[in-house]
Amino acid sequence: MRLKKFLSYYVRYKKRFILVMLAALLESVSYLFIPKLTQIITQTALDGGSINAIVSSGMLMLLALILHLIGCFYYDCFGHALGARMESDLRQELFEHLTTLDFAFYDKNRVGRLMSSLTNDLLDLTELFHHAPEDYLISAVRVLGASVMLLMINPRLALIAIAFVPVLVIQTCFFGRRIKKVSYLSKERIADINAHASDILGGIRTVKSFSNEEKQVNRFRLAGERFYKSRCDVYRNEAYNEFATRLLINLCTASVVIIGAIFVLKGEMQVSALLAFTMYITYITSPIKQLTWMITQFQSGMAGFDRVMTLLETKPDIPQAKDAVDIGIAGDISVKDVHFSYRENEPVIKDFDLELKKGSFTALVGVSGSGKSTLSALIQRFYDTKSGSILIDGVDIKKISLSSLRKNIAWVQQDTYLFDCSIADNIRMGKPDASMEEIISASKAADCHEFILSTKNGYESLVGERGVHLSGGQRQRIGIARALLKNAPIMILDEATSALDNKSEQSIYSAISSLRKERTTIVIAHRLSTIKSADRIVVISDGKIKEDGTHGELMEAKGLYFDLYRRSQ
Numbered sequence: 001m002r003l004k005k006f007l008s009y010y011v012r013y014k015k016r017f018i019l020v021m022l023a024a025l026l027e028s029v030s031y032l033f034i035p036k037l038t039q040i041i042t043q044t045a046l047d048g049g050s051i052n053a054i055v056s057s058g059m060l061m062l063l064a065l066i067l068h069l070i071g072c073f074y075y076d077c078f079g080h081a082l083g084a085r086m087e088s089d090l091r092q093e094l095f096e097h098l099t100t101l102d103f104a105f106y107d108k109n110r111v112g113r114l115m116s117s118l119t120n121d122l123l124d125l126t127e128l129f130h131h132a133p134e135d136y137l138i139s140a141v142r143v144l145g146a147s148v149m150l151l152m153i154n155p156r157l158a159l160i161a162i163a164f165v166p167v168l169v170i171q172t173c174f175f176g177r178r179i180k181k182v183s184y185l186s187k188e189r190i191a192d193i194n195a196h197a198s199d200i201l202g203g204i205r206t207v208k209s210f211s212n213e214e215k216q217v218n219r220f221r222l223a224g225e226r227f228y229k230s231r232c233d234v235y236r237n238e239a240y241n242e243f244a245t246r247l248l249i250n251l252c253t254a255s256v257v258i259i260g261a262i263f264v265l266k267g268e269m270q271v272s273a274l275l276a277f278t279m280y281i282t283y284i285t286s287p288i289k290q291l292t293w294m295i296t297q298f299q300s301g302m303a304g305f306d307r308v309m310t311l312l313e314t315k316p317d318i319p320q321a322k323d324a325v326d327i328g329i330a331g332d333i334s335v336k337d338v339h340f341s342y343r344e345n346e347p348v349i350k351d352f353d354l355e356l357k358k359g360s361f362t363a364l365v366g367v368s369g370s371g372k373s374t375l376s377a378l379i380q381r382f383y384d385t386k387s388g389s390i391l392i393d394g395v396d397i398k399k400i401s402l403s404s405l406r407k408n409i410a411w412v413q414q415d416t417y418l419f420d421c422s423i424a425d426n427i428r429m430g431k432p433d434a435s436m437e438e439i440i441s442a443s444k445a446a447d448c449h450e451f452i453l454s455t456k457n458g459y460e461s462l463v464g465e466r467g468v469h470l471s472g473g474q475r476q477r478i479g480i481a482r483a484l485l486k487n488a489p490i491m492i493l494d495e496a497t498s499a500l501d502n503k504s505e506q507s508i509y510s511a512i513s514s515l516r517k518e519r520t521t522i523v524i525a526h527r528l529s530t531i532k533s534a535d536r537i538v539v540i541s542d543g544k545i546k547e548d549g550t551h552g553e554l555m556e557a558k559g560l561y562f563d564l565y566r567r568s569q
Contacts, residue, residue: 002309009086009129017133020079024134027071028141030064032283036149037061039276046272075134083129090308091122097312103382104317107342112195117311120190121304128301139287146283153273153280157260161281164252168245168285175241176298182233184303189227191307196223234300249285256281318384324401329408330393331358331489331520333379338388340378348374350543352388358489361521363531365564366540372524375540376492379522380409392490410488414495416479418467423452424459426467426478430485442485448477487519494524528561528568537561 010017041057044050098114143165150158200207200216207216260277263269269277335354341347349371356362364372377383379390381397390397397405410430418426427439434442439459443449451474455461467475483491525531532551539547539554539561547554547561554561 002306005309005312006305009089010133012089013082013085016078016082020075020082021133021137023071023074023078024137025071025141027068027075028138029145030067030071032142032145032149033064034061034068035276035279035283037064038279039153039272042275043270043272046270079131079134080126083126083131086129087122087126090125091118094118094122094308094311097314100316101314102317103377105314110195110199112198113191114311115198116187116191116194117304117308120194121187121307124297124301124304125308128298128305132298132301142283142287146280149280150277150284153277154260154263154269157256157263157269157277160259161252161256161284164248165284168248171244171248172241175237175244178237179234179241179300180303182230182237183300184306186227186230186234187303187307189223189230193220193223193227196220252285253278253281318381318402320402321399324399326401326404327393327395329404329489332356332391332393333490333520334391334394335375335379336389336391338378338390339386340374340383341386342383348543349378349385352544354538354545356520356522358520359518361523361533361535363523363525363534363537364540365525365528365531365537365561366546367564370540371543372540373494376411376494376522376524379490379492380411381405408488409490409492410483410486411492412476412479412483412494414476416467416475418463418470418475418478420463420465422457422460422462423455423478426463427459427481427485430482431487434485438485439481442481443478445484446477446481448474448481451477489518490520490522492522492524495526526568528565539564 037057037060041054041061044053044057095118147158147162147165150161196219200220207213257278260269260274264271264274333354333356335352338349338352339347340349352371352375354375364375366372374383378385379397381390381402384398392400392405392408419429424436424439427442428434430442431438436459440449443452443459452459452461461469463469463475463478467478470478480493483493523531523534531537534551537547537549537551537554538545539559541560547557547559549557555565
């Protein structure tokens with residue numbers, strides 16, 4: 001299956017690939033005539049032949065060399081370009097596939113390791129895509145062609161030389177398997193380095209705030225040592241392979257020269273024939289020596305290809321039904337007897353039932369880990385319920401296309417992620433075709449218009465990586481503006497105002513409240529004073545609903561909400 005996938009990239013560019021292979025064939029066939037023409041020219045000179053005969057043979061040799069160079073230039077230049085094109089296609093395919101995978105996949109896989117697959121694992125594939133077909137063709141033509149020529153020159157001596165070929169191939173294949181194994185491990189180790197670097201540098205502010213640099217440097221050093229040892233294993237096996245190959249080639253060449261010289265002394269072979277024979281020996285040994293490099297390159301490239309294919313073969317945990325439909329959403333939400341756990345036998349949501357009407361403003365409260373954020377993720381189908389169902393407007397979300405479902409939900413998280421582009425472009429993610437007037441209107445509602453104008457370039461100011469040029473509160477307000485611009489029928493605010501001061505938070509909730517008749521709003525909050533005006537407050541504890549009512553009703557009941565509210569003041 002993987003070999004079929006590998007070959008499919010050649011099918012995409014079969015015309016260009018055929019031209020490259022024809023160039024490789026021209027290079028290898030034309031080069032086969034050089035030793036024979038050398039023999040003819042040498043023998044002509046030894047026999048006292050004419051200058052014209054030597055010149056004629058020399059012109060044929062020159063033509064063969066020119067054709068050899070043309071073929072070599074074409075497949076070297078355009079073959080590399082073809083390999084790079086195929087590598088680029090595979091990288092794009094991998095990246096697109098990674099965007100389809102679910103939260104559960106990213107919970108288990110570190111971004112640094114995925115970046116390694118997108119870069120390091122694919123780098124060797126350019127050489128593999130380019131060199132594998134041409135080099136195997138050239139080697140095959142030269143070995144077979146040279147073997148035929150050797151048999152024509154001196155069959156007995158040819159058999160001695162050819163006898164070394166299967167031995168060379170066997171030892172090369174033996175070390176090839178070992179090289180693939182250690183190359184795969186080496187790629188795993190460099191992926192670990194990337195993951196460590198991404199993790200440490202991404203959290204460099206935390207590292208510095210705890211004066212934790214030395215520990216993280218040692219952590220990175222250990223990863224580097226593991227990679228170093230894995231590379232040493234690769235180099236050691238390559239050296240063994242190279243040593244064995246050179247030993248066999250040298251033995252073959254020495255045997256041919258010694259035995260050939262004896263044949264010359266006995267008058268059984270001409271000097272010119274021995275010269276040509278020796279040249280043809282390099283045509284057999286050089287491709288096999290090249291095969292050593294090719295095996296190394298092939299195994300290294302295939303190790304990377306295997307890692308990439310493992311990712312490409314990963315299926316999303318959230319499958320989209322074949323009959324999934326796009327629907328317009330009004331905003332009624334029904335959660336029926338839902339159970340969910342991230343790990344086996346550790347339930348996060350249990351026996352959960354909740355009905356939310358279109359246009360309602362509902363607050364979910366409870367201690368950390370009670371299941372509030374998990375519920376919001378389940379509604380958006382970032383994870384699937386273990387049992388039970390979630391319906392929107394009476395339709396099970398598993399029957400709604402993922403794009404349609406998420407297009408109709410605006411979600412703002414506590415840790416708002418901003419991309420390294422302008423403020424306007426970050427807000428525009430909520431509506432890619434939004435006009436500047438719409439962006440400004442959403443920004444005003446999110447109470448961020450004034451601070452945006454105070455920046456150097458206003459809405460065109462760059463926010464830096466992950467919004468590093470902005471404060472936490474500013475990032476949250478931009479995230480809320482992005483959600484308001486999306487204007488989805490369902491809005492989920494998950495601790496979305498935790499970094500704001502009371503005045504800004506009240507201003508934002510006032511704006512949201514004025515729009516709540518147009519959308520179903522779910523707010524997850526620890527600062528309970530901001531959600532007193534909610535139509536309904538649902539208190540969650542240990543994955544279940546413990547209390548449900550308005551602020552006044554719950555305060556009067558003096559239960560769990562009462563205690564939470566009193567502690568939050």
